[in-house]
Amino acid sequence: MKAFGKILGLVLLGLLLIIVALGFALTHLFDPNDYKDEIRQLARDKAHVELTLNGDIGWSLFPWLGLELHEASIATLNNPKVPFADLQMLGLSVRVLPLLRREVQMSDVRVEGLNLTLSRDEKGHGNWEDIGKPLPAATPAPAEGAGTTPADAAAQASTDSASERPIKLDIDSLTVNNARVQYNDARSGQSFGAESIQLSTGAVHEGVNIPLKMTAFLSSGQPVIKARTELNGELRFDRRLKRYQFEDMKLSGEASGEPLQGKTMTFAAQGQLLVDLAANVAEWNGLKLSANQLRALGELNLRDLDKTPQLSGGLSIAQFDLRNFLDSIGHPLPVSADPSTLSKVELVTRLQGTPNSLALEDLAIKLDDSTFSGRLAVEDFAKQALRVQLKADKFDADRYLLAKSDAAKGAKAARQAEVQSKEAGALAGAGTTPLPDAPTQVAWSNDKLLPVDRLRKVDLQADLTFAQLTLDKLPIANAHLKAQGQGGLITLETLRGGLYNGDFESKGTLDVRPAVPQIGLNTRINRVPVEHFIKSETSTAPVKGLLTLNSDLTATGNSQKALVDTLNGNASFVINDGILVNANLEQQLCQAIATLNRKTLSGEPRGKDTPFQELKGSLVMRNGVASNPDLKARIPGLTVNGQGDLDLRVLGMDYRIGVIVEGDKRDMPDPACQVGERYVGLELPLRCRGPLELGAKACRLDKDGLGKVAAKLAGDKVSEKLSEKIDEKLGDKVSPELKDALKGLFKR
Template sequence: MKAFGKILGLVVLGLLLIVVAGGFALTHLFDPNDYKDEIRQLARDKAHVELTLNGDIGWSLFPWLGLELHEASIATLNKPAEPIADLQMLGLSVRVLPLLRREVQMSDVRVEGLNLNLVRDESGHGNWEDIGKPLPAKAPAGSTGETAPATTASAEGESKPAASERPLKLDIDSLTVNNARVQYNDVRSGQSFSAESIQLSTEAVHDGVNIPLKLTAFLSSGQPVLRARIELAGEARFDRALRRYQLEDMKLHGELSGEPLQQKSMTFSAQGQLLADLAANVAEWNGLKLSANQLRALGELHVRDLSSEPKVSGGISIAQFDLRKFLDSVGVVLPPMKDQTTLTGVELVGRIEGTKNSLALEDLALKLDDSTFTGRLAVEDFAKQALRIQLKNDKFDADRYLLAKSDDAENANAARKAEVQSTEASAVAGPGTSPLPDAPTQVAWSNDKLLPVDRLRALDLQADLSFGVLTLDQLPIQNAELKASGQGGLITLQVLRGGLYNGTFDTHGTLDVRPAVPQLGLTAKINRVPVEHFIKHDGNTPPVKGLLTLDSDLTATGNSQKALVDTLNGKASFVINNGVLVNANLEQQLCQGIATLNRKTLSGEPRGKDTPFEELKGSLVLSNGVASNPDLRARIPGLTVNGNGDIDLRVLGMDYRVGVIVEGDTREMPDPACQVNQRYVGLEFPLRCRGPLELGARACRIDKDGVGKLAGQALGNRINEKLEEKLGDKVSPELKDALKGLFKR
């Protein structure tokens, strides 16, 4: 028995020596470089690729099947002269015996200088799509096409793997890729992308265990020009049987620059746990952390229905940051706003829902400076820019976010302000006796562009907003409600309503940007809102106070304040109740007229004080920025005021003729020269008002020509009184009326 065991051991040892000797002889006596042509032909016949071997082939046989390729390239059979990939060196070795068990056990795999060139041509066909495809078979001369299906079926049968075959088991000690490059060009769109200086290294690669890896690369695109440097680290894990792939403790960071960033740079990073479960048709990004310059975000993302219509859900939280600084750091220049401290405190929390065509932020909480919005923001169709807004707000000052006026607008505003101040100074100096103020000439409105017309034409909008307090044009609107929609260039303001200083307002309108020149239509109803809040100017005291009720229906065209005012047309009616003409002593004006009739001179100095009124009303017809008011009426205790004139909104000027009728209030006047007696009752004292609208009644003066006619009327009234006393019942009524009529002309 001992002898048999010894003999068996010697046989095994002999066989091993023979195998080793054979392997040594094979690797030293057999040179694969002598068979490059056969290897190329084998690559054409079996792999259907064009393999070029410019360098030497190095190899070993046992116990590792080692292989090194130098200066090799691969191309498709239909374009063999245009390599898709080439490399300087590929080195790998495989254990021989595990191959018999369909297990690939490899030592270190090294790839040096890999270049991958991907091109999509004018027809949209990619050069990589032909890899592994044989050239179209040429039919032999004289043969028919009836055998082609059989050949195809045979080929398909050969390519179909046997059901009993087990999947390969992959086992690699390490993988190293140095100085690799990937280039992609789309001829049809002109776009190009590249990844250069790719460095990839991993530890042992085994199915079902964590694989530490590191990746660095430089990325770039052609249209627009973008450049990025990235570094990626983490632990990859894959289970091919379960079709489950993970990247744990992923840490990605880098730097981005290029044309969209105006040559500025953005430092970014991303962290988290990534999972793709193809069997369950889902993917996840848990523990998501993002940063981009000053921006910091946390969240998670989940994708389902990967193979059909992917749907995204998750949550995101963006910590408070300065949006102005962030945008400036990435090359975005904000236009000057009225308040340059806005957008310095932005914070967001919300739930994400999306598809490949849409994205929505549900349960949104957005903090914008000192305002908070809650609700929903969504783009329902990226291609149509279908924007959906449903938000509630506590308080929002919209004036702070409006664009600042241009230098031209500021200069024009300063010129007009100087003109008004000059006119106002002369009006206050002597409102009773000074000359009538000149009509203003300076344009009151800006030529600055108001609307982004091109964007509005493409906008698909549905907006529903509510505000606790909305400040708009310095008006604090309580419980404001705004609903608007837009599609195809027609934007409809369905409602803008709210409470205002214990009154209410309600506005509807349309904006049509389909024509070359935008067209605006607006209806507004205001109910018992203090009028002074609408007409105050640069902090000056408004010329009139009172509760305004207004109905208006207006149209205009243009894309600037000036253009809209110059084309303003429509109609309006108004009533102001319980009001005051501020710093306008209408009593003084009337006193001046009566003193003229009495042929006396006022002894007291004019006193500036207000004139209260019970009601001021009228209607307006607007034509190209000029509002004609034919029926101005005012009720003042003891007086009735009638007037007609124009308000030129283009320069904010007025030109009115006003008649003041004494109704019989004979209370003692401040000056003896303007004592009212019965013969002045019913007479209409004429006033002329002209000048900047801001002056109000301070721009009114006695119409001296009209007072001369009024004196004749007063004299006729006095003669008629005497006739009445003298004639009594001595003459017939017809003759009495005829005699009185002589003195009324």
């Protein structure tokens, strides 16, 4: 028995020596380079690819099946002269015996100089779709009555069963040096590339972590973008469970190109990635993102990967300077009225999305000194369908408006200088100075107001509320803005709120479909102090009081000046419990009475306000000029009627006003300003002309009209004397009716 064992051992040793000898003979006596043509034909027949071997083939047989290919390329049979892949060298070796158990045990795999070119033609067909496909050929139909034999069926079943068994991978390492991948799309003109790809891994075993490191230079053609990237982490996969993990993933690099306008963006991303194809879910946990000074944390989850993927998760962006960040990536914001805005921005939200939409739910934003909460969503990326539902504690919109251009500042300064010069003359005396000239300086800017091209594309539904909103320096309480827009037509459904213990509401439309934007606005203001609308930066408002206004206006253009120049519509207004500031209207009228009395006022002019109970009228707008045919005012002791124009283009006024006055009601009236019976019911004329900011300070006696009044008074005086003579001469000799008739003959 011992001898038999010894003999068996010698036999096995002999067989092993024979196998080794055969392997040595095959590898040294058999040269695969002599069979390149046969190898190419096998590639055509079995793999259905065109294999070109320009370099040498090196190989070994046992115990490692080793292979080295040099300067090889692969093309599809449909386009054999244009390879989609080529390489300088591929080196690998596989243990022979484990292959019989469908186990792949490989040593180091090295790939040098791989070039992979993928392209899609104008019909949308990709060259990779033909890989492994035979050329179209007529396939002979099976003979009639022919069928699959039981032996064939069993062999096919055995082959299928064997192919379903997964191959067990065991690779010591994988190294790829200087690889390149290029993709071109003829239909869209897009191109993407990855160059200088360096990839190295640790031991590749299924179910265990595989250290991985890769660097590459990425690029795109439209727009031109270039990026340097580095990827590190540990890859783990289980093909049976269809589960893939990338743990401790870290991606970093920097990018530049056309979208960044010559600037460079440094970026980084890290976290734990999981793809479970059996459950059709993907996760990115422990997400950390950075781009220049922006920092974000969060998590992302995808489900229904086999259908329409659904995104959920959360995102938190730490406080950062948005203005500086956008400038650092080549997208600087226009200068705003307050350059310090957007310097403190932070965000927390819950994400919901699909491949064509994204919603920021439970959104909380801190923007400088304001806090917003609500929802922000793009319901359709292709249509730019924006949906906004936000609530804010306070927001000063004036700080975020565009800063005025130098031209606008210069025009404003010129007009202020003009107003100040006219105001100085108006205050020189109580109506004794000449009537101010009408202003000539334009009051409005030519700066562009609206981003028309963007508005034409927008699909908008916005619902905003503010506990406190500042707009055009007006503090609006409990403001509510609701608007929608689509196809270039934007509708302001409402903008309302409380204002200085009053309230207001506006509705309107903005149509940017035509070449020149068209605006329609309907406004209602209820008992809001008017001085807040008409005060200037250099002087107090000329009028105070509670304004109630209704207007329906239209305009065209994309600047303040264009809109005012084309302003048309109607309005009505009432100002209650008001004051004409620094305008002693009583003194003006005393001057008129003194003139009629042919006397001179003895008192000094007094800078006294003129209170009024009501000031009302209607306006008809025509191309920036408002006609006011029915101005009426109720002032204690006075009745005022007037008509005139407001030139909104230069904020000027030109009015003719008639005042019925009772006279000087002071305890010690000026003797020259005493009203006799002949002045009762007499209408005294005033002319008001000049900058609108001057208000009643720009009013003077209308000398032409006053001459007519004097002539009328003289005629009335003659008539009065004749009446006295008639009474004296006729006495009781005639009836009263006849005497009245005779007196009427002499009255004008």
